[in-house]
Amino acid sequence: MSRDTNSLSSTPIPPIIGVNGAQPQIPCEIRSIKSADGRELFCRFWKGQAGHPVIVYLHGIEGHSQWFENTASYLNGKGMTIYAADRRGAGLNPRDRGNLTSYKDFLADIETLVRKIGFDHMGHPIILMANCWGAKAATVMCAKDYKPVSADELTLPIAGLVMTSPAIFSKIDYDLGTKMQIAYNSLLGKGGRSDSKRKWSIPLEIDMFTDNPTFQGYLQRDPLRLTEATADFFVENYKLTKLAEKTASSIDLPVLLLQGGADRIVDLEKTQGYFARLKSPVKDMRIFPDSAHSLDFDANWFREYTHVLSEWIMAQCPVVR
Numbered sequence: 001m002s003r004d005t006n007s008l009s010s011t012p013i014p015p016i017i018g019v020n021g022a023q024p025q026i027p028c029e030i031r032s033i034k035s036a037d038g039r040e041l042f043c044r045f046w047k048g049q050a051g052h053p054v055i056v057y058l059h060g061i062e063g064h065s066q067w068f069e070n071t072a073s074y075l076n077g078k079g080m081t082i083y084a085a086d087r088r089g090a091g092l093n094p095r096d097r098g099n100l101t102s103y104k105d106f107l108a109d110i111e112t113l114v115r116k117i118g119f120d121h122m123g124h125p126i127i128l129m130a131n132c133w134g135a136k137a138a139t140v141m142c143a144k145d146y147k148p149v150s151a152d153e154l155t156l157p158i159a160g161l162v163m164t165s166p167a168i169f170s171k172i173d174y175d176l177g178t179k180m181q182i183a184y185n186s187l188l189g190k191g192g193r194s195d196s197k198r199k200w201s202i203p204l205e206i207d208m209f210t211d212n213p214t215f216q217g218y219l220q221r222d223p224l225r226l227t228e229a230t231a232d233f234f235v236e237n238y239k240l241t242k243l244a245e246k247t248a249s250s251i252d253l254p255v256l257l258l259q260g261g262a263d264r265i266v267d268l269e270k271t272q273g274y275f276a277r278l279k280s281p282v283k284d285m286r287i288f289p290d291s292a293h294s295l296d297f298d299a300n301w302f303r304e305y306t307h308v309l310s311e312w313i314m315a316q317c318p319v320v321r
Contacts, residue, residue: 011221014214016070016302026073028082030092033116036108036150041085042092043113046072048081051320053159053313054121056114057084060132060167061237062202062209064091064224068131071296074306080313081121085113087134089233090226098199098229103240106137108150118157125159125317132265132293133237135166136244143250160254160316162309165263165293168244169270172203174234185231199228208264208293215297248277254316255283258305260291260298284312 015025028044035041044065048054055075057068065084072082088109089096100106117126130138140146142161174182182200189196206219219225257275259268268287275285286308288301295305 011218011223013066013069014218025069026076028069028072028084031083033113035088035105036112037105039088039093039095041088041109041113043083043085044069044072045084046076046080046082048076049079051124052079052081053317054081054117054124054126055083055313056110056117056126056128057082058110058128058130058134058138059084059087059091060134061229062204062226063131064226066091066222066224067294068296070302071306071309075310075313078310078314079319080310081124083113083117085110089229091224098226098233099197100230100233100236103137103236104149106236106240107141107148110137110141111148111150111156114156114158123320125320126157127160127162127313127317128158129162129164130166131164131296132167135163135168136237136240138163139166139168139244139247139251140240142253143247144252145250158253160256160313161251162256162258162313164258164295165260165266166257166271167266168241168274169267170265171267172208172265174200174203182231182234186235189232196232197230199230200234201228202226204265210292210294210297211262212292212297212299214299215294245274248274249279252279252281255280256309256312257283257285258295258309259285259287260293260295260301261287261289262291263293265293282316 026046028046030042031045032040032042059065059067064086068084072084076082086092089099128138138161142158185198186196206216209219210216255278291298291301
């Protein structure tokens with residue numbers, strides 16, 4: 001199923017060409033898939049060339065798939081097919097906005113998408129690419145001892161993992177009192193009360209994402225940006241975070257980690273320690289010295305970021321003839 005992007009999002013993302021002379025955007029389609037529990041979930045899709053790698057992109061906590069549009073256009077221009085999925089309760093998925101009843105539902109959604117892509121693009125390598133909060137789920141799913149939560153297949157057809165500014169270890173958090181209040185509200189909700197659906201502001205500011213005024217303006221106007229989430233979401237986030245923190249010794253896929261050196265969200269020291277513990281025989285990390293959190297919005301480093309990204313993917317997954 002495909003839809004017109006303009007009918008679903010009223011604020012177009014600024015083209016990166018207007019910032020640093022990169023290539024113009026390539027239009028995408030909006031597609032939907034059925035989740036394991038019957039929900040319609042949306043993703044942006046760029047059709048690539050036969051034999052080229054296929055990218056499955058997971059966005060961050062406040063973001064959605066449109067934030068990846070300029071980078072996706074660049075990769076698509078290199079022949080890659082891109083599926084940029086919106087998390088349930090975020091982006092183009094309005095149902096239960098800001099809520100996540102169980103982190104396993106999120107994992108099941110990704111499994112459904114990856115399996116469908118594996119079937120539709122049989123023989124093509126699939127790269128799981130995750131930004132910020134999305135890296136928590138991605139690392140859990142790429143662990144060699146991961147047991148899928150949906151369907152019967154024991155393995156997922158993932159050939160490599162790319163993380164951009166992964167927020168597995170974050171500098172941003174609530175104070176202890178707020179955490180206790182969130183946990184209490186979530187616990188009350190388990191008894192059938194609505195407390196678990198009470199929403200809390202996500203403690204992030206626009207200037208933490210980017211120092212690029214063009215994209216700061218876009219984020220300010222973006223109607224799909226998620227700025228608050230439920231008590232249940234934050235409790236499930238805590239569970240997923242604890243799982244993700246332990247995955248380094250269980251990942252043996254090729255890994256690329258791209259990180260802004262001036263990131264105010266990600267704990268860079270702990271992230272470097274996590275990278276050092278990865279068991280992957282092929283692993284590469286690149287830090288862009290003065291870049292903020294969102295490399296996709298960076299005025300100075302976008303060209304080099306996309307070059308490193310595309311070259312690494314093609315080196316790990318040469319074109320299948």
